[in-house]
Amino acid sequence: MKEKLAVTVLVTTLALFGLVVVLYRMIKDKNEDYTQIVLNQHSSYDSRTIPYRRGDIVDRNGTYLATSEKVYNLILDPNQINQDKENYLEPTVAALCEVFGYDRADILATISANENSYYVPYEKQISADKKEEFETKKKELNDAYAKSKEDSGKKIKGVWFEDEYRRFYPYNTLACNVVGFSYDNGKQGSGGIEQYYNDQLTGTNGREYGYLDDESNMEKVIKSAENGNTIVSTIDVNIQRIVEKYIDEWMSGIGSKTAAVIAMDPRNGEILAMSSNRRFDLNNPRDLSYAYSQEEITAMTDEGRMDAWNQMWRNFCVNDTYEPGSPAKPMTVAAGLEEGVISQNDTFLCDGGQDVGGYRIKCSNIYGHGILTLEQSLMKSCNDAMMQIAAKLGVQRFAKYQKLFGMGQKTGIDLPGEAYGLIYNADNMGPTDLAVNSFGQSYNSTMIQMAAAFASVINGGSYYEPHVVKQILNDQGSVVKKIEPNLVRETVSQSTSDFIRHALFMTVDDEEGTGKAGRVAGYKVGGKTGTAEKLPRSAHNYLVSFCGFAPADDPQLLVYVVIDTPNLPGKEQAHSTFATGVFQKIMAEALPYLNVFPDTDTMTEDAGLADQSEGITNNNEGGLEPGTGETGAETEASTDAEGNVIQTEPAPEEEVIPYDDGLGLPDDIPSDGSESAAGSAGEAQSMESVQETETMENGAEETTQAAQ
Known part of the structure; x- marks a missing residue:
């Protein structure tokens, strides 16, 4: 009897352990997906990701070579719009079309196809100016509707903005092979400092989430994002400009297959x-026009295009x-x-x-x-x-x-x-x-x-x-690591x-x-x-x-x-x-x-x-x-x-x-x-x-x- 009980306890323990492992993997691998499902199904709970800011890259004098500027993703909430479709739909669609130039039919189709959804990303990386323009228009129209006897029920509803960061390179091609560029929404670097120091430049997203307490009051908890570190390079922008100027001067004269300094x-x-002379635009790194003619680009196969990118990005x-x-x-x-x-x-x-x-x-x-x-x-x-x-x-x-x-x-x-x-x-x-x-x-x-x-x-x-x-x-600008000159060996007397x-x-x-x-x-x-x-x-x-x-x-x-x-x-x-x-x-x-x-x-x-x-x-x-x-x-x-x-x-x-x-x-x-x-x-x-x-x-x- 005791042996059977022990076996039963052991089996139950193993089953619970297996369940914990499965749940952990589900949470780890599907966290973002489940978060969005929660947002779609529970309007009473408020939750959003707070994105981290990828660290800057500056020259030795503090001049920005790479930085991250805040942009916004436009999110539609069809469920909220459809709560009073007669009063909310038309003003909201009209305002979006006026400010952003969207196609009216496309917005209506999106809202109709997701009528019960609370979270529908519609456009990514909208500038702060455009966001501010819409917010101003929304306030003006909503104030006007509130004062109107005929349209007092109308409102612009169901539109909000999600924070995001976009990588920006102020000097476009300058020191492109040293700086490198990032992709996957700034999560990964390719080439140069962006790739070599990716772990330092990358931060950790934060989270703002809400819950209902015992008295059904909304409570919010905010876990702040941890931004990436700033990389101070040894590059001097002015010396870099001088070097590139005279490479370009040589290439515009006799020229050569390659000129490097x-x-x-x-x-x-x-x-x-x-x-x-191999350069590319860090803000548009797949633009081959810096290295190839339009005829050459048009004639490229997919494999040829990939090889062309590799050659253009090569240091x-x-x-x-x-x-x-x-x-x-x-x-x-x-x-x-x-x-x-x-x-x-x-x-x-x-x-x-x-x-x-x-x-x-x-x-x-x-x-x-x-x-x-x-x-x-x-x-x-x-x-x-x-x-x-x-x-x-x-x-x-x-x-x-x-x-x-x-x-x-x-x-x-x-x-x-x-x-x-x-x-x-x-x-x-x-x-x-x-x-x-x-x-x-x-x-x-x-x-x-x-x-x-x-x-x-x-x-x-x-x-x-x-x-x-x-x-x-x-x-915050505090030194995390100072890279001292590394004397490897003595070569001669x-x-x-x-x-x-x-x-x-x-x-x-x-x-x-x-x-x-x-x-x-x-x-x-x-x-x-x-x-x-x-x-x-x-x-x-x-x-x-x-x-x-x-x-x-x-x-x-x-x-x-x-x-x-x-x-x-x-x-x-x-x-x-x-x-x-x-x-x-x-x-x-x-x-x-x-x-x-x-x-x-x-x-x-x-x-x-x-x-x-x-x-x-x-x-x-x-x-x-x-x-x-x-x-x-x-x-x-x-x-x-x-x-x-x-x-x-x-x-x-x-x-x-x-x-x-x-x-x-x-x-x-x-x-x-x-x-x-x-x-x-x-x-x-x-x-x-x-x-x-x-x-x-x-x-x-x-x-x-x-x-x-």
């Missing part, structure tokens, strides 16, 4: 501006990879100095190139620069000297410094979809790969990787995590940084430097030009760039400009001054704005856009001279404008974004047999397979002796 503070990793500075070219040369020199394989007083004999792995890898000057100091090797962008330094380092140490500078790794920037880049590791980097990697070819990086690495070389050796947010505030900084100053300041078009009157400016031939090499398309900073002796602003495939035929694209000119104009406006005062001892004249095409000479066709590899087969390839050759493919890394524009994916050029090819561009390799390099040994064979 990052402006950052090299002292702490704060991004002051980030933009490209080139963070999501895309490419071969960086010569702006990587300061990293090669810094690595050599840090490892002690070269000194600041070394000289190098440039005879026009190096023979590596059966290839003649040419310098920008195929006749040779002659004897160069280490400083001059950067000033004149000498590939030969870079290859000699890399050979002294060897693959182990070179690969170690690539990782130290963040190549092939995410920087950790607080923006979504950051790409890794494609690099070799020490195990699959052969002599030819090492040679061409030394001057920024045959591996891929992102703009943000290059900007962060470059900043560490010139700021004393401190690698800061780049970031676009400074603070998070609650809706102060003495190495000082040397590189001075060499890059001479690259711009000296008449023999490749970067003299970047001079800004009154300021000491340093920087490095870049000209890289894209794949396939046979197409002769180029990506040109300039990464520079000022003041040269105390860098406060770094600007990195990348121009991908200028709208010119073949080698006419290969002029780094296209990028240098954009840099110069941005700096000339940004430095005074930032209160960086001119150096009265350095009043250089504007160098203009003198032809400083890096690596292009009348006698240099930019190709490899045929050679014989260890396999005995004759090999051929081509180089970029600086004489750079890609002989094998870089090791693919795992892609973190589901689309690729194809930049920087290497051609399938046969290996010379002295090293293993890194694999085809279509193969995926996890980042975990890139092995950490340990203490390096100097086993590299020197291909050229430094001149004494």
Whole structure:
């Protein structure tokens, strides 16, 4: 008997527990639906949602980049209107048609189809002005009806407004890739800060509900909404405007497939501006007219339209990879100095190139620069000297410094979809790969990787995590979180940084430097030009760039400009001054704005856009001279404008974004047999397979002796 009773109690308990679980799930999943049913069935009970306000996004000076403005949903109450249909229906419908311009027949049909309903949403996101206009009209007419003997029973009834918020972007396209946009009525962000900091920007809805007490009196309870937090970004609206102005100026002239700029503070990793020519209206993010012609839009399939949106919303500075070219040369020199394989007083004999792995890898000057100091090797962008330094380092140490500078790794920037880049590791980097990697070819990086690495070389050796947010505030303005500069690691010593900084100053300041078009009157400016031939090499398309900073002796602003495939035929694209000119104009406006005062001892004249095409000479066709590899087969390839050759493919890394524009994916050029090819561009390799390099040994064979 006791056992049966125990079983009965257990079964009953389990049944009750199951019922509780079912009720909990019903309440959790169907809460809003049941709430509306209650509103429809019980006119004596008053209940409504109090929406939260999505947090604002502001620039570093408090200027609104994204905000939420209150709007209203118009709700009809047919049950209330039908309580005295003869007196309420016509005045209510007439007022709605007059103020909002609604179709009379449609309103009547809606009321008729929902005659017993208390809650019928009719229009969403009505402006406060329109709501106020209707409320005023309603009061005027109801007062007039009350004073009239003939129409005293008439009233406008059964219309009320529900609070809501609409996301608004005051500057439309400005910093669109950094800000991002929101959807699902402001509940979810897409791209930029809106997506990355969505949890901070999102709040919690409140609730106002009523009930009848024991004496049948209506009682109300209000649970206030919790608004989202405000994000204070590192972006400066004025610097962003300057950057976008000169991108637009370039695109309206010669133009290119892509033009992109990052402006950052090299002292702490704060991004002051980030933009490209890929822009869209944050208030209407699916408007493709910013990137495509009407004919192209009309011809798009649904799949094509989706791809077009993805390309338009893509942030080139963070999501895309490419071969960086010569702006990587300061990293090669810094690595050599840090490892002690070269000194600041070394000289190098440039005879026009190096023979590596059966290839003649040419310098920008195929006749040779002659004897160069280490400083001059950067000033004149000498590939030969870079290859000699890399050979002294060897693959182990070179690969170690690539990782130290963040190549092939995410920087950790607080923006979504950051790409890794494609690099070799020490195990699959052969002599030819090492040679061409030394001057920024045959591996891929992102703009943000290059900007962060470059900043560490010139700021004393401190690698800061780049970031676009400074603070998070609650809706009362109190600081919830302060995002301090994150010093990730030290890359180089102060003495190495000082040397590189001075060499890059001479690259711009000296008449023999490749970067003299970047001079800004009154300021000491340093920087490095870049000209890289894209794949396939046979197409002769180029990506040109300039990464520079000022003041040269105390860098406060770094600007990195990348121009991908200028709208010119073949080698006419290969002029780094296209990028240098954009840099110069941005700096000339940004430095005074930032209160960086001119150096009265350095009043250089504007160098203009003198032809400083890096690596292009009348006698240099930019190709490899045929050679014989260890396999005995004759090999051929081509180089970029600086004489750079890609002989094998870089090791693919795992892609973190589901689309690729194809930049920087290497051609399938046969290996010379002295090293293993890194694999085809279509193969995926996890980042975990890139092995950490340990203490390096100097086993590299020197291909050229430094001149004494």
